[in-house]
Each structure stands twice: as structure tokens, then as C-alpha cells.
Amino acid sequence: MTPQAASAAPQQKDFLLAVEALTVSFDGFKAVNDVSFYVDPNEIRVIIGPNGAGKTTVLDLICGKTRSSGGSVRFKGHDLTRMREDQIVHAGVGRKFQNPSIYEDLSVFENLELSYPKGHNVFGALFFKRDQAVIERIHEVAEMIFLGDHLTDKAAHLSHGQKQWLEIGMLLIQKPELLMLDEPVAGMSVAERRKTAELLNRIIQDHAVIVIEHDMGFVEDIAHKVTVLHQGKVLAEGSMEKVKTDPRVIEVYLGH
Numbered sequence: 001m002t003p004q005a006a007s008a009a010p011q012q013k014d015f016l017l018a019v020e021a022l023t024v025s026f027d028g029f030k031a032v033n034d035v036s037f038y039v040d041p042n043e044i045r046v047i048i049g050p051n052g053a054g055k056t057t058v059l060d061l062i063c064g065k066t067r068s069s070g071g072s073v074r075f076k077g078h079d080l081t082r083m084r085e086d087q088i089v090h091a092g093v094g095r096k097f098q099n100p101s102i103y104e105d106l107s108v109f110e111n112l113e114l115s116y117p118k119g120h121n122v123f124g125a126l127f128f129k130r131d132q133a134v135i136e137r138i139h140e141v142a143e144m145i146f147l148g149d150h151l152t153d154k155a156a157h158l159s160h161g162q163k164q165w166l167e168i169g170m171l172l173i174q175k176p177e178l179l180m181l182d183e184p185v186a187g188m189s190v191a192e193r194r195k196t197a198e199l200l201n202r203i204i205q206d207h208a209v210i211v212i213e214h215d216m217g218f219v220e221d222i223a224h225k226v227t228v229l230h231q232g233k234v235l236a237e238g239s240m241e242k243v244k245t246d247p248r249v250i251e252v253y254l255g256h
């Protein structure tokens with residue numbers, strides 16, 4: 001190829017996350033079957049689909065909780081399928097599960113402090129100091145998750161929605177570049193749902209977010225792009241406008 005031809009070649013787009021041909025089988029059953037999708041920096045991607053479609057398993061594969069049997073997950077050039085869960089966290093991928101895993105007996109401040117990155121070895125943890133930078137970061141995150149006035153409250157006394165936000169805050173304090181949230185608004189009030197949409201729109205100024213969600217009103221509010229899974233495969237992908245009028249999506253999911 002001549003130098004001119006090389007420079008004219010199309011540039012490959014820099015996706016934050018590239019999932020390609022991802023597959024996993026459980027006892028011969030393909031729960032995730034040849035799934036590919038690409039997430040941009042600052043994007044909110046929502047994964048929808050009927051129960052058992054493989055949504056949670058896809059997130060489990062990305063965060064290293066489950067090992068794939070085929071395909072790749074590239075995040076900023078790293079193949080996550082070759083990395084351990086803790087290495088994936090350090091690479092910048094944070095995952096929130098459906099049930100909040102906060103410390104109920106500790107305050108909001110202490111929960112956030114515990115999640116502050118303390119270095120990757122035992123000495124980092126031993127010599128960790130509650131210095132000004134840490135305190136400032138905790139206040140900054142607490143404001144972002146609407147808990148700035150609740151720093152001294154015990155987590156046990158927070159509402160269900162506030163507990164979900166606290167757990168998102170515990171991820172944010174680690175500064176991941178990609179956050180993955182499994183049904184973040186399940187059980188929330190309408191007002192809490194609205195604030196969660198606002199929170200996600202704040203978050204994506206510095207992060208990308210993948211959300212699994214069944215609440216279609218919420219999906220319409222937040223999704224830049226929707227990936228529809230069905231029986232372990234990608235059935236459709238695109239804007240919510242496009243996906244919700246797709247007859248196949250209506251047949252297997254939205255029409256029920």
C-alpha cells in the first residue's frame with residue numbers, strides 16, 4: 001500500500017468498550033450467544049429484553065464474574081476476558097448489582113470513605129489517611145448523588161432510593177470510566193426515578209454507563225442507544241424510537 005493509500009484508509013473508531021462474538025454456555029445451554037455491541041465514551045446504553053434473555057450474564061461476563069467460552073470484551077485496548085475481577089475494577093469498570101451492598105451500620109460519609117481507592121496493596125490500605133483531598137472528593141460525590149445533607153446519617157436510615165444512589169456513589173468515588181447498573185430504579189418512587197435519570201446524565205459527563213432496565217419510561221428518558229437481547233442473542237439495536245417500533249421487539253418483549 002502506498003503512503004497516500006494508508007493515510008486515506010478509514011480510521012477505526014475508538015470505542016470505550018467493544019464486545020465481540022461474546023458467548024457463554026451453561027451445561028451446553030448458550031445463555032449468551034455471539035453477542036456484539038460497542039459503547040462510546042459518555043454514552044448511556046440500555047440493555048433490555050425478556051426474563052432469561054442473558055442481560056445479567058452479559059454484565060457478569062464484562063466484569064469477570066463469569067468466564068466466557070468465546071468472543072472478546074475489549075475495554076480501552078485491554079481484553080477483559082483474560083483479566084481477573086479485581087484487575088477489571090482497577091482497569092476502570094465498576095458494577096452495581098440489583099441489591100445495594102452498602103454497610104447499613106455506617107454513615108454515608110463512612111461508606112463513601114471505605115470505597116475510596118487506597119492503593120492496590122496492603123501498605124496502601126495501612127497508610128491511608130483521611131486527608132483533605134479524600135474529604136473533598138467524598139463531599140463532591142455526596143452532592144452528586146443527592147446525599148450532601150445526609151453525610152452523617154446511618155445508611156440504614158436512608159430510603160430505598162437513597163441507598164441505591166449511595167451505592168452508585170461508592171462506585172463513582174473509584175472514578176471508573178464505565179459503570180454498569182442492574183435495574184437501578186427498581187422499587188423507586190416516581191420522584192426518585194426522575195432524580196436517578198438526572199444523576200445518570202451528570203455521570204456521563206465523565207463516564208459511560210450500561211444499564212439493564214425493565215422500566216420503559218425510564219429507558220426512554222435516559223437511553224442514547226438500546227440493545228435488545230432475546231434468547232442470548234442481539235435481536236435489535238438503535239435508538240429507543242427505532243427499537244420500540246420494531247415488530248420483532250414488540251412481539252417478544254414490549255407487547256407483553
Ligand SMILES: Nc1ncnc2c1ncn2[C@@H]1O[C@H](COP(=O)(O)OP(=O)(O)OP(=O)(O)O)[C@@H](O)[C@H]1O
Nearest residue numbers: 026027031049050051052053054055056057058229
Ligand atoms: N451460573 C449459571 N448457571 C446456569 N445457568 C445460568 C447461570 N446464569 C444464568 N443462567 C441462565 O442463563 C439465562 C440467562 O440468564 P440472565 O440472568 O442473564 O437473564 P436476564 O436477561 O438477566 O433475565 P432477568 O430479566 O430475569 O434478570 C437464564 O436461562 C438463566 O437461568
